[in-house]
Amino acid sequence: MTDNDEEPSQAEGSGSPIEFYFDFSSPYGYLAAHKIDSIARLYGRAMNWRPILLGVIFKTTGAQPLLDIPIKGPYTRRDMERTARFLGLPLVFPEVMPFPSIAAARAVYWVQDRDPEKARELCLALYDRAFAQGGDIREAGAVLDCAVEIGIDRDALAAALQDPAVKERLKTENEAAMAAGVCGSPFFVVDGEPFWGADRLDHLERWLATGGW
Amino acid sequence: MTDNDEEPSQAEGSGSPIEFYFDFSSPYGYLAAHKIDSIARLYGRAMNWRPILLGVIFKTTGAQPLLDIPIKGPYTRRDMERTARFLGLPLVFPEVMPFPSIAAARAVYWVQDRDPEKARELCLALYDRAFAQGGDIREAGAVLDCAVEIGIDRDALAAALQDPAVKERLKTENEAAMAAGVCGSPFFVVDGEPFWGADRLDHLERWLATGGW
Numbered sequence: 001m002t003d004n005d006e007e008p009s010q011a012e013g014s015g016s017p018i019e020f021y022f023d024f025s026s027p028y029g030y031l032a033a034h035k036i037d038s039i040a041r042l043y044g045r046a047m048n049w050r051p052i053l054l055g056v057i058f059k060t061t062g063a064q065p066l067l068d069i070p071i072k073g074p075y076t077r078r079d080m081e082r083t084a085r086f087l088g089l090p091l092v093f094p095e096v097m098p099f100p101s102i103a104a105a106r107a108v109y110w111v112q113d114r115d116p117e118k119a120r121e122l123c124l125a126l127y128d129r130a131f132a133q134g135g136d137i138r139e140a141g142a143v144l145d146c147a148v149e150i151g152i153d154r155d156a157l158a159a160a161l162q163d164p165a166v167k168e169r170l171k172t173e174n175e176a177a178m179a180a181g182v183c184g185s186p187f188f189v190v191d192g193e194p195f196w197g198a199d200r201l202d203h204l205e206r207w208l209a210t211g212g213w
Numbered sequence: 214m215t216d217n218d219e220e221p222s223q224a225e226g227s228g229s230p231i232e233f234y235f236d237f238s239s240p241y242g243y244l245a246a247h248k249i250d251s252i253a254r255l256y257g258r259a260m261n262w263r264p265i266l267l268g269v270i271f272k273t274t275g276a277q278p279l280l281d282i283p284i285k286g287p288y289t290r291r292d293m294e295r296t297a298r299f300l301g302l303p304l305v306f307p308e309v310m311p312f313p314s315i316a317a318a319r320a321v322y323w324v325q326d327r328d329p330e331k332a333r334e335l336c337l338a339l340y341d342r343a344f345a346q347g348g349d350i351r352e353a354g355a356v357l358d359c360a361v362e363i364g365i366d367r368d369a370l371a372a373a374l375q376d377p378a379v380k381e382r383l384k385t386e387n388e389a390a391m392a393a394g395v396c397g398s399p400f401f402v403v404d405g406e407p408f409w410g411a412d413r414l415d416h417l418e419r420w421l422a423t424g425g426w
Contacts, residue, residue, distance in 0.1 A: 057284075060283055060284060061282055061283055061284050061285055062277070062282065062283070063282075063285075064275070069274055069275065069276075069396075070273055070274055070275070071270075071273060071274050071391070071394055071395075071396040072274055072276075072396045072397075074394070075394055075396055075407055075409055078407070079409070079413075082416060082426075083416075085426050086415075086416055086419070086426070178284070181284055181287070181288055182284075183282075183284040183285045183288055184285075194288055194291070196288055196292065197412070199410070199412040199413070200292075200412070202299075202415070203295060203296075203299055206299070213295075213298050213299070
């Protein structure tokens with residue numbers, strides 16, 4: 001307890017961390033990343049940022065990338081742009097979508113083991129490069145450029161991206177995500193309750209506010 | 214203008230009708246039906262209730278019923294129940310899901326050509342039978358039972374369900390829906406803008422309130 005009556009208080013940090021699963025190639029994941037970051041702070045919850053590879057998960061669920069599906073593809077592109085405007089966030093599509101996000105995901109886990117707050121910064125920087133600026137973050141070089149801008153050591157990260165242990169780490173995380181029921185991006189788990197989609201942030205926020213319903 | 218300052222006024226009825234596409238087998242369609250009915254009245258918009266057959270559309274989009282998909286299926290069932298509680302609506306799943314909804318859809322178009330307001334009533338009655346009570350509306354007999362309860366002539370509707378013109382009508386409507394870009398249920402079109410999902414009612418309502426953004 002503090003003398004500050006404002007609530008919810010960021011300082012309290014009650015409850016388990018919000019698990020946030022996302023693919024760097026997912027525009028809805030980018031939109032949700034900014035929102036969940038604010039929501040977590042507002043409700044004083046820690047967050048685990050967990051990049052995943054949807055392509056691997058889609059092999060199990062049989063899903064295709066949304067933008068490639070007849071009829072759904074054009075609708076989805078329009079919905080992504082409308083949702084960005086609805087949420088007040090910039091959105092510029094990169095040239096290639098979906099794109100391979102394996103280097104970005106590996107980088108995040110390596111940074112996270114050393115400095116979780118820096119990993120959060122890296123996630124937002126990579127997402128913004130891809131979807132606020134429409135940039136290309138497919139190759140290791142582009143990921144390293146982003147990392148250097150927020151003070152991460154380029155050579156150490158470059159070496160890590162080639163490290164079999166780091167590659168294995170992402171594989172393990174992806175398998176754990178699938179085992180936890182993650183079927184898309186963004187996907188959240190709050191106190192055991194799963195929420196799939198940027199369009200479930202309303203449910204998630206009410207869940208945090210009320211403890212469930 | 215009236216002496217009544219309350220707004221938006223139902224009496225004004227400005228703007229084109231809200232096109233509401235749905236499959237009677239869709240739980241999210243049931244939840245959305247109640248909400249869109251209230252929203253349309255609030256904003257003084259007419260509505261076109263357009264039952265469709267998702268199975269036919271899924272042949273084009275390559276989609277599977279959500280509940281049958283690995284990992285997504287169990288999540289979706291949980292999300293449907295949580296969404297119902299979020300919206301304050303009862304939800305009881307019928308024994309078979311998804312179920313054939315062809316008789317229900319044909320009945321609605323036949324009634325609609327005679328009495329659009331009665332068709333709206335029939336849509337809500339059929340949906341409630343299926344998802345508020347967990348009942349079975351697959352067979353023509355069950356559809357007729359629902360129809361009779363709201364004052365529709367049983368024998369006339371029974372004959373209509375066998376009429377080749379009524380069968381053709383549903384086929385034409387389904388093709389028109391696909392041509393209009395309908396890729397799921399529920400699906401709405403407001404002044405040319407498409408909205409897919411019960412989770413886009415927030416976008417739709419803001420669109421009605423602001424004229425788009």
